Amino acid sequence: MKNSINSALIAGATLAVLTSVSVAKPNSQLKISADASEGAKKSFNAWVQGAAISGRKDKCFGIALSGENDCAAGPGTSCQGTSTSDFQKNAWTYAPKGTCEHIITPTGKGSKTEIK
Numbered sequence: 365m366k367n368s369i370n371s372a373l374i375a376g377a378t379l380a381v382l383t384s385v386s387v388a389k390p391n392s393q394l395k396i397s398a399d400a401s402e403g404a405k406k407s408f409n410a411w412v413q414g415a416a417i418s419g420r421k422d423k424c425f426g427i428a429l430s431g432e433n434d435c436a437a438g439p440g441t442s443c444q445g446t447s448t449s450d451f452q453k454n455a456w457t458y459a460p461k462g463t464c465e466h467i468i469t470p471t472g473k474g475s476k477t478e479i480k
Contacts, residue, residue: 389414390459391429393450393470400466407460408467417460424464424474428457453479 396408411417428434433447433455447455451471459467459474467474 389432390427390457391432393429394427395468396463397466397468397473400463404460404462404466408463411460411463417458420461421458422461422464422476423456424459424467425456425477426451426453426472426479427459427464427467427469427474428452428455432457434458 390412392412394408394412396405400408407417423434428447429450430447430452431445433445433452434457435443435455451469456478464474464476472479
């Protein structure tokens with residue numbers, strides 16, 4: 365009986381984690397720089413038009429709107445959806461691989477590392 369309860373708890377916790385993981389959406393204020401490769405431009409444009417990221421992706425800091433980050437939103441936050449300002453420099457969102465360095469926001473460029 366104890367094993368059955370433990371198994372059910374573990375299965376339930378696993379299901380909760382799997383169903384709660386999501387990738388934040390891009391926003392209409394993001395642009396791609398002219399010097400990005402054609403492949404990066406194509407991936408970026410598909411992503412901002414609503415396509416899910418296929419294949420590899422990068423953590424990109426400074427590109428999410430308030431409350432729409434994937435994780436890492438600094439002190440006082442727990443993770444996904446906890447950024448407190450648009451384009452918060454210590455909050456990241458997944459972006460298509462190879463696009464992060466070319467994403468331009470109203471406050472600057474995206475970065476693969478936390479923006480100081």
